[in-house]
Amino acid sequence: MRAATDQIWGWLDAVPDPEIPVISVVDLGIVRDVRWEDDTLKVTVTPTYSGCPATSVIAMDIETALRDHGIDDIRIETSIAPAWTTDWLSEKGRAKLEEFGIAPPQPAGGPERCPRCASKAVEKVSQFGSTPCKAHWRCTDCLEPFDYFKCI
Amino acid sequence: MTRDEAFLQFLLRMGDNSLILGHRVSEWCGHAPVLEEDIALANTALDLIGQTQMWLGFAGEIDGGKSADDLAFLRDAWDFRNVLLVEVPNGDFGRTLMRQFLFDAWHSIMLGRLMKSSDERVAAIAAKASKEVTYHLERSGDTVVGLGDGTEESHARMQDALNYLWPYVGEMFASDDVDAEIAKAGIAPNPADLRAEYDELIGRVLTEATLIIPESRFAHKGGRDGWMHTEHLGHLLTQMQWLQRAYPGATW
Numbered sequence: 578m579r580a581a582t583d584q585i586w587g588w589l590d591a592v593p594d595p596e597i598p599v600i601s602v603v604d605l606g607i608v609r610d611v612r613w614e615d616d617t618l619k620v621t622v623t624p625t626y627s628g629c630p631a632t633s634v635i636a637m638d639i640e641t642a643l644r645d646h647g648i649d650d651i652r653i654e655t656s657i658a659p660a661w662t663t664d665w666l667s668e669k670g671r672a673k674l675e676e677f678g679i680a681p682p683q684p685a686g687g688p689e690r691c692p693r694c695a696s697k698a699v700e701k702v703s704q705f706g707s708t709p710c711k712a713h714w715r716c717t718d719c720l721e722p723f724d725y726f727k728c729i
Numbered sequence: 730m731t732r733d734e735a736f737l738q739f740l741l742r743m744g745d746n747s748l749i750l751g752h753r754v755s756e757w758c759g760h761a762p763v764l765e766e767d768i769a770l771a772n773t774a775l776d777l778i779g780q781t782q783m784w785l786g787f788a789g790e791i792d793g794g795k796s797a798d799d800l801a802f803l804r805d806a807w808d809f810r811n812v813l814l815v816e817v818p819n820g821d822f823g824r825t826l827m828r829q830f831l832f833d834a835w836h837s838i839m840l841g842r843l844m845k846s847s848d849e850r851v852a853a854i855a856a857k858a859s860k861e862v863t864y865h866l867e868r869s870g871d872t873v874v875g876l877g878d879g880t881e882e883s884h885a886r887m888q889d890a891l892n893y894l895w896p897y898v899g900e901m902f903a904s905d906d907v908d909a910e911i912a913k914a915g916i917a918p919n920p921a922d923l924r925a926e927y928d929e930l931i932g933r934v935l936t937e938a939t940l941i942i943p944e945s946r947f948a949h950k951g952g953r954d955g956w957m958h959t960e961h962l963g964h965l966l967t968q969m970q971w972l973q974r975a976y977p978g979a980t981w
Contacts, residue, residue: 628779
């Protein structure tokens with residue numbers, strides 16, 4: 578019997594992002610479509626950054642999770658258009674990022690506040706950070722450095 | 730030249746530019762002046778290699794079902810179609826960032842036009858790459874201004890870098906039969922048509938950086954048509970292709 582796609586979205590929401598395990602691949606907005614084509618489950622995934630090394634791991638993790646739920650016939654397709662944007666991060670994902678210590682993306686191009694002490698006194702250290710999707714900032718009140726999820 | 734032949738050359742030019750610059754920039758990994766810059770350069774290189782996979786992946790499909798890896802690791806210097814600018818050695822940190830800026834400026838303008846390409850896949854790759862390159866340009870532009878309008882030492886080094894790299898800028902705007910064919914099909918703009926916008930963009934940043942653009946329009950050429958690369962490309966390939974040369978067909 579084919580599982581309902583709503584159910585499958587729920588399963589995928591339990592697959593953590595390999596680099597930022599507090600959010601799921603669904604929170605990250607990289608799962609674009611889940612549909613049955615006859616007895617094959619087609620999952621469409623889009624990369625965050627074109628060179629992100631986590632992309633192939635993510636595809637493998639998705640496949641493993643679905644197999645654990647008894648789906649054997651899976652096809653994972655990569656789609657680059659429309660290009661991924663941080664607008665696709667879920668509200669739940671944004672809240673979890675901040676709780677984890679990563680400032681969520683803002684259209685203004687910088688973090689709204691320090692994810693640790695909530696101070697607005699923050700400054701950029703570097704436009705890049707520990708992964709392609711992050712930049713390096715610091716709080717000038719609590720003096721802690723933190724990651725900022727770049728807005729693209 | 731048929732449209733398909735021209736299209737392949739166009740894709741190789743885009744892919745080889747990202748590949749060779751990506752490799753050059755990755756040479757800084759573990760060697761940059763400060764940790765933040767090391768990370769920034771590695772991330773920039775990573776984006777460029779990711780873009781390479783899209784361009785060369787597409788080129789390989791047209792070129793008899795090759796993979797992006799086949800094209801990257803199994804060709805020799807004369808088959809590469811990158812502009813000479815991206816293969817020149819890194820020099821000091823200032824020269825690396827000046828080269829990055831001069832390339833990023835062209836790259837961002839080119840990708841902006843390619844987003845409207847008549848070829849859907851080219852437009853999709855350009856839209857993806859353009860987001861990353863906009864960010865590269867912001868950083869390389871800021872750094873060029875910071876170092877140019879910095880200390881006496883950093884200013885002198887940036888002016889030296891600009892003087893050294895300037896003769897390599899013109900090739901990005903050279904146009905030949907491939908470009909004419911591709912432009913006719915609406916796939917890509919004729920590079921020569923991007924020059925005015927480029928001059929305006931770099932003029933603004935370099936003025937803010939208190940740097941003087943050399944007057945000469947002399948341009949070294951021969952990379953994008955494969956007529957003659959600099960000797961540096963062969964040395965670069967001995968590093969980049971070492972594994973496949975030493976152990977042909979090795980996989981893991």
